Amino acid sequence: MCHYPLFDTIKRYMRITNDEKGICGMKWFADVWQKINIAFIEQDRWKLYLKGLGVTLEVAFFAAIIGIIIGTIVAFMKLSTKKNGKPTIFAGIANVYIDIIRGTPSVLQVLIMWFIIFASCKNGILVACISFGVNSGAYVAEIVRAGILAVDKGQTEAGRSLGLSNLQTMRYIVVPQAFKNVLPPLGNEFIVLLKETAIVGYVALDDLTRVANQISSRTYEAFMPLIGAAIIYFVIIKILTILLAKLERRLRKSDNR
Amino acid sequence: MITVKNLHKSFGENQVLCGVNYHINPGEKIVVVGPSGSGKSTFLRCLNLLEYPTEGEIWFDGQLINGDKVNLNEVRRHMGMVFQHFNLFNNLTIMDNIILAPTKLKIMSKEEAKETALTLLKRVGLEQKADAFPGSLSGGQKQRIAIVRSLAMNPKVMLFDEPTSALDPEMVGEVLEVMKELAESGMTMVVVTHEMGFAREVGTKVVFMDGGNIVEENTPAEFFANPQAPRLKEFLSKVL
Ligand SMILES: Nc1ncnc2c1ncn2[C@@H]1O[C@H](COP(=O)(O)OP(=O)(O)OP(=O)(O)O)[C@@H](O)[C@H]1O
Ligand SMILES: [Mg+2]
Numbered sequence: 001m002c003h004y005p006l007f008d009t010i011k012r013y014m015r016i017t018n019d020e021k022g023i024c025g026m027k028w029f030a031d032v033w034q035k036i037n038i039a040f041i042e043q044d045r046w047k048l049y050l051k052g053l054g055v056t057l058e059v060a061f062f063a064a065i066i067g068i069i070i071g072t073i074v075a076f077m078k079l080s081t082k083k084n085g086k087p088t089i090f091a092g093i094a095n096v097y098i099d100i101i102r103g104t105p106s107v108l109q110v111l112i113m114w115f116i117i118f119a120s121c122k123n124g125i126l127v128a129c130i131s132f133g134v135n136s137g138a139y140v141a142e143i144v145r146a147g148i149l150a151v152d153k154g155q156t157e158a159g160r161s162l163g164l165s166n167l168q169t170m171r172y173i174v175v176p177q178a179f180k181n182v183l184p185p186l187g188n189e190f191i192v193l194l195k196e197t198a199i200v201g202y203v204a205l206d207d208l209t210r211v212a213n214q215i216s217s218r219t220y221e222a223f224m225p226l227i228g229a230a231i232i233y234f235v236i237i238k239i240l241t242i243l244l245a246k247l248e249r250r251l252r253k254s255d256n257r
Numbered sequence: 258m259i260t261v262k263n264l265h266k267s268f269g270e271n272q273v274l275c276g277v278n279y280h281i282n283p284g285e286k287i288v289v290v291g292p293s294g295s296g297k298s299t300f301l302r303c304l305n306l307l308e309y310p311t312e313g314e315i316w317f318d319g320q321l322i323n324g325d326k327v328n329l330n331e332v333r334r335h336m337g338m339v340f341q342h343f344n345l346f347n348n349l350t351i352m353d354n355i356i357l358a359p360t361k362l363k364i365m366s367k368e369e370a371k372e373t374a375l376t377l378l379k380r381v382g383l384e385q386k387a388d389a390f391p392g393s394l395s396g397g398q399k400q401r402i403a404i405v406r407s408l409a410m411n412p413k414v415m416l417f418d419e420p421t422s423a424l425d426p427e428m429v430g431e432v433l434e435v436m437k438e439l440a441e442s443g444m445t446m447v448v449v450t451h452e453m454g455f456a457r458e459v460g461t462k463v464v465f466m467d468g469g470n471i472v473e474e475n476t477p478a479e480f481f482a483n484p485q486a487p488r489l490k491e492f493l494s495k496v497l
Binding site: 152154155157158159160161162163164165168172173176177 | 334340403410
């Protein structure tokens with residue numbers, strides 16, 4: 001059996017009274033340890049954080065998928081033009097959708113989905129996924145549209161001059177090139193989305209933020225749960241950011257082939 | 258082969274072409290020259306309807322191609338176009354650049370298209386570049402590939418918009434060489450260019466555009482020796 005002197009000391013000090021601790025330099029450590037104990041270890045509370053993180057990731061993941069599907073469709077709607085170059089009715093609809101989403105707080109969007117549009121649906125996760133998906137779709141649409149517009153017009157002209165249809169030109173030439181432009185900002189959008197899901201507590205979902213909040217009010221101890229949750233978000237987002245930077249570097253390399 | 262009647266094109270308030278009339282016979286090599294902004298590119302791009310005319314008629318092979326119910330994609334298959342900036346598809350290899358249209362439009366099988374592509378690539382001396390991506394080629398190589406890409410569709414006419422203007426001087430020759438060979442093979446060509454040597458040597462007609470219309474048209478010999486319009490005389494004195 002090996003001994004960890006620091007732990008032994010801390011344990012010993014937790015057993016002695018406050019007065020005794022007060023005279024000792026280890027008091028601070030003991031305090032911290034106790035807070036950590038209460039916030040994460042007692043009653044297996046760490047499991048609640050894990051579950052909360054699961055909910056957060058689940059909502060973010062499925063919302064991202066819905067957002068990408070909606071966003072792509074809306075981007076093409078917004079880009080659609082008539083033969084004379086004027087925007088179509090679809091472009092108009094897309095604009096209204098994007099305007100509404102960007103012009104209202106996402107908390108309200110979630111509440112409206114939960115209490116009004118899907119009032120009869122009791123599956124909070126589903127409603128949250130849809131709500132954030134619809135929200136994210138507006139931002140994804142702008143990302144995809146910008147990515148497509150960033151592809152040189154000459155590429156389209158060359159495709160069309162060969163007799164390829166608009167759709168074929170899009171599919172074989174423009175979209176594959178736009179894909180590269182779009183990946184990095186899409187990654188950013190996912191990070192924003194992940195943080196944004198912290199408001200699903202409003203519709204009674206126990207995500208990471210809400211779990212931390214609940215534990216802090218149950219234990220009358222705010223510091224550890226809230227800082228702990230913040231660190232979990234931070235670490236996950238840091239990892240995503242690093243992966244994203246790697247991806248960007250690789251995409252840039254393949255540009256020079 | 259191509260007849261242009263009273264062609265007008267404006268971008269918003271800006272009237273760029275004001276009633277162009279012209280006729281191109283099969284096998285002709287029309288060279289279009291003129292000052293910057295005179296509407297040469299717009300004229301050329303109207304021929305394959307990359308720009309849609311605001312007024313007038315364009316007839317190709319006996320068909321009014323800017324009329325209703327015309328299948329533009331079908332028409333464009335028969336008109337190749339070469340651009341100033343090459344516009345090779347950056348996401349595809351040279352081989353895929355060439356065979357994309359013939360295979361996707363179901364004109365050739367993949368094997369046939371590849372064979373055609375290799376034959377054409379050999380003609381321009383670039384068969385070893387088949388698997389390269391456009392980014393790794395020089396400008397002159399890119400432009401020769403772009404010509405090959407159009408030729409793979411077996412077009413009836415080839416349109417060139419300043420094909421050598423974006424090239425380093427030492428690469429102009431190799432592209433003009435390919436175009437000369439193409440001309441000798443009997444292809445109908447419309448070439449917008451500043452290369453007066455090419456106009457003289459290869460053109461069957463030289464056309465001078467200014468202010469959105471054709472100001473003068475003549476055989477190369479007469480065009481350069483005997484210019485009539487004052488604006489053409491002034492233009493030639495600057496470029497020759
Ligand atoms: N897509 C467009 N939208 C608006 N204006 C345009 C467009 N294309 C061309 N123009 C305008 O039309 C006029 C003629 O352009 P065009 O490109 O046909 O000239 P050009 O003779 O080819 O000139 P250059 O020698 O510089 O290529 C210019 O004033 C230009 O600004
Ligand atoms: Mg031009």
